[in-house]
Amino acid sequence: MKGSCHCGNVQFTVDGAPTEAMSCNCSMCQRKGTLMWFVSREQFHLHTPEHHLRDYTFNKHVxxxxxxxxxxxxxxxxxxxxxxxxxxxxxxRCLEDFDIDALPLKHYNGRAL
Structure with missing residues (x-):
């Protein structure tokens, strides 16, 4: 599957397709509104240079x-x-040509951590 940021500066592909997504209510995910699909690092392929990205860590910084x-x-x-x-x-939400509404959501209580 293909994915990207809004401007196309960050592009990637992922082997496979999601069968569910996680909606987390931690302080970060709630503000971003992300729906997450977890894959092994080997399934993810970044097609743009690392310098197009910035990082943010919080809490345990892991x-x-x-x-x-x-x-x-x-x-x-x-x-x-x-x-x-x-x-x-x-x-x-960054995947292209994908019906998010057809994806079952799993809710995770990230605030409890």
Whole structure:
């Protein structure tokens, strides 16, 4: 699947397609309005230079929230799963030609952490 930020400065592809998305109510996700799809790092392919991105971390500083330096759209996050594997959380709102309304949502209470 193809994805990008609003201005196209950040472009990526992901192997596979989401079968559900997570809606988190933590202080960051609630403000961004993201719906996340978690994939292994190997499934994610960034097609633009790293310098097109900026990072933001908060709380325990273990998740790199990646966003476009030009338009500010938060397209994905990078982190480590509890089992130690590298993962990427894709903002499904940044996927192209994809029906978000057909995707089941799983709600996560991120405020409880």
């Amino acid at each position: 998740i790199r929230h990646r966003f476009c330096q030009q338009c500010g759209i938060h397209a994905f996050c990078e982190g480590i799963r509890p089992d130690g594997a590298a993962m990427v959380a894709i903002n499904v």
